Amino acid sequence: MKLSVIGTGYVGLVSGVCLASKGHDVICVDVxxxxxxxxxxxxxxxxxxxxxxxxxxxxxxxxxxATSNLTEALDFxxxxxxxxxxxxxxxxxxxxxxxxxxxxxxxxxxxxxxFLSVIVKSTVLPTTTDVVVRQAIAEASGGKTSQFGLGMNxxxxxxxxxxxxxxxxxRIVLGFEDFKTGxxxxxxxxxxxxxxxFVNTRTAEMIxxxxxxxxxLQISAxxxxxxxxxxxxxxxxxxxxxxxxxxxxxxxIRNDGSxxxxxxxxxxVPGPGFGGSCFPKDVQAIRAQGHDNGLPMEIxxxxxxxxxxxxxxxTKILEAHFGTLSGKNILLxxxxxxxxxxxxxxxxxIRISEELLxxxxxxxxxxxxxxxxxxxxSGVQTSTIKFTQDxxxxxxxxxxxxxxxxxxEYKALPGLKVAGKVVFxxxxxxxxxxxxxxxxFSIGRRV
Ligand code: UDX
Numbered sequence: 001m002k003l004s005v006i007g008t009g010y011v012g013l014v015s016g017v018c019l020a021s022k023g024h025d026v027i028c029v030d031v032x033x034x035x036x037x038x039x040x041x042x043x044x045x046x047x048x049x050x051x052x053x054x055x056x057x058x059x060x061x062x063x064x065x066a067t068s069n070l071t072e073a074l075d076f077x078x079x080x081x082x083x084x085x086x087x088x089x090x091x092x093x094x095x096x097x098x099x100x101x102x103x104x105x106x107x108x109x110x111x112x113x114x115f116l117s118v119i120v121k122s123t124v125l126p127t128t129t130d131v132v133v134r135q136a137i138a139e140a141s142g143g144k145t146s147q148f149g150l151g152m153n154x155x156x157x158x159x160x161x162x163x164x165x166x167x168x169x170x171r172i173v174l175g176f177e178d179f180k181t182g183x184x185x186x187x188x189x190x191x192x193x194x195x196x197x198f199v200n201t202r203t204a205e206m207i208x209x210x211x212x213x214x215x216x217l218q219i220s221a222x223x224x225x226x227x228x229x230x231x232x233x234x235x236x237x238x239x240x241x242x243x244x245x246x247x248x249x250x251x252x253i254r255n256d257g258s259x260x261x262x263x264x265x266x267x268x269v270p271g272p273g274f275g276g277s278c279f280p281k282d283v284q285a286i287r288a289q290g291h292d293n294g295l296p297m298e299i300x301x302x303x304x305x306x307x308x309x310x311x312x313x314x315t316k317i318l319e320a321h322f323g324t325l326s327g328k329n330i331l332l333x334x335x336x337x338x339x340x341x342x343x344x345x346x347x348x349x350i351r352i353s354e355e356l357l358x359x360x361x362x363x364x365x366x367x368x369x370x371x372x373x374x375x376x377x378s379g380v381q382t383s384t385i386k387f388t389q390d391x392x393x394x395x396x397x398x399x400x401x402x403x404x405x406x407x408x409e410y411k412a413l414p415g416l417k418v419a420g421k422v423v424f425x426x427x428x429x430x431x432x433x434x435x436x437x438x439x440x441f442s443i444g445r446r447v
Contacts, residue, residue, distance in 0.1 A: 001025070001187055004077035006101045008035055008066060010046055010162070010277075011121060011155050012083030017054050018166040020064035022191040027073045028066045039066040047342045047369065050163040074108045079117040079184045081153070082133075086122045091284040095132060098122055102133045106140025109147050117181040119151035120201070123208055123282060125289050129201040130177055149181030152201035154208035159276065160340030171195040175204025212282040213300065218264070219274050220306040226270030226444030227313060237270045237444030238428075270444030272404065272426045273310030275337035275346035280307070310443075311351035314426055315359055317441050318400055321422060325359035331398035332356065333391060333413075334405025334427075335367035335374040342369040349404045350378045352426075356402075357384060364398070366391035368407055392416055403429050 001024050005016040008030040020026040030036050035045050042056045058064035067073055074080060082105075084097035098120070105118055118137060120129045129152045138145050152175035157165045172189050174196055176182040182198065189196065197207070226237035242265065245251050251262045274280065283300050290297035319325050337347035344350065349365075356363050357380070364386045367374065371389075375382045388394050392412065395401060400422035403410050406429050413423065414430060419437035423430075432440045 002077045004073035005081045007084040014162045020058040026064045029073045036066040036068050081119045083121040088281045092288050093285045099136045102136035103140040106137040109141040117149040117184040126202040126205040149178040151176045151181040152204040169194045173197045173204045175201035209286045216279040216303050220303045230446045233446040272348035273307040277345045280346045311348045315355040328361045328399045330361045331401045332365040333403045336370035339407045344373045364394050
């Protein structure tokens, strides 16, 4: 099928390349010429595992290309997927780019008799597709409402796993407002053998938000109780969690008595809180929609306020240990919001480093790939931080080493000279047994 994707950001590019790799003919559109030529030269402008190889193969087989010419892309396709950014301003979604894309599609329809299915992939609040997008296209097309259909197909891509999440999804949510677009969506995802949920567009939009809110809720609930476990001592919250997840409502028992280890057990780990481009932004946005509709949204308030405070655990526990943190040499390992990405948006390391600087520590920081973004985008006063590429050498000078991102390479820490030092394993990458001669801290247990 011939498809166009508007937006070559993280979601647009991954979706376009994966759809092409399944046999569709795809054109991605972006206003940024530099990005377009970089993509056509097979250099993805974002860091994502497996993307360079897949991009190369779909460009070489001519299943995929990028352009800055929207008309060319719309002439080409049967369906257009909108995957533009929806940034948050003051906790509210900014739909400028989405509405702009919808208007451009409308203006195109004004000049042709072609029918187009317009499918929104950007994360947008319930009712956006069937009210805001519909209105923008209708107006710009001069009222040609029978010439377009509407669909909504949310993404569930984790950064760093985006290609495999796209190719092997847990489920595919297909929202549509008209029969033709329902059929188009079925054809697009025909190559996928996954559970498909056919709903209207506002339900599809709500599924995406509810999914992220439930996951963020579990993280904040686990972190709040984990803090208490650590305070009381003698409890490891991971043991608590293992016990909880054996409740058959979380983890059904099969007829033969066996079970599958619930994946949430490997996902949920007490730590300094969630970050990234999705959880904080999505919980804030749907909370704002609730407020706009006169609802209190107290659980969502709780998710966010627990998460905002959670990075303080690191400095609080360190301060209680040292008496004062002033003048202490701290080596912060990991700046990205999670491993396998250079994304620092809302990373817990931002708050941790701000706190460590406020406590007047001497801060050295490392990340295998996110340092540049951290300096450019984190908003932290980075002039007083020493950034290193050689963290192993810096271990010798540190009073305390804080692991804030689960990068594999930090597993080498126990093999270095850490005797007598403090190790704060905020993401539980390692275990107390790895540090017999150090003072070991983590979140959710006191050893
Ligand atoms: C998330 C969702 O998982 C994905 O389904 C959705 O489409 C987009 O948002 P992502 O933000 O890429 O994906 O990463 P994820 O692995 O879910 O981690 C999000 C954040 O939560 C990270 O900062 C991670 O460190 C943090 N986290 C996760 C915790 O702080 N504690 C946990 O127990 C689990």
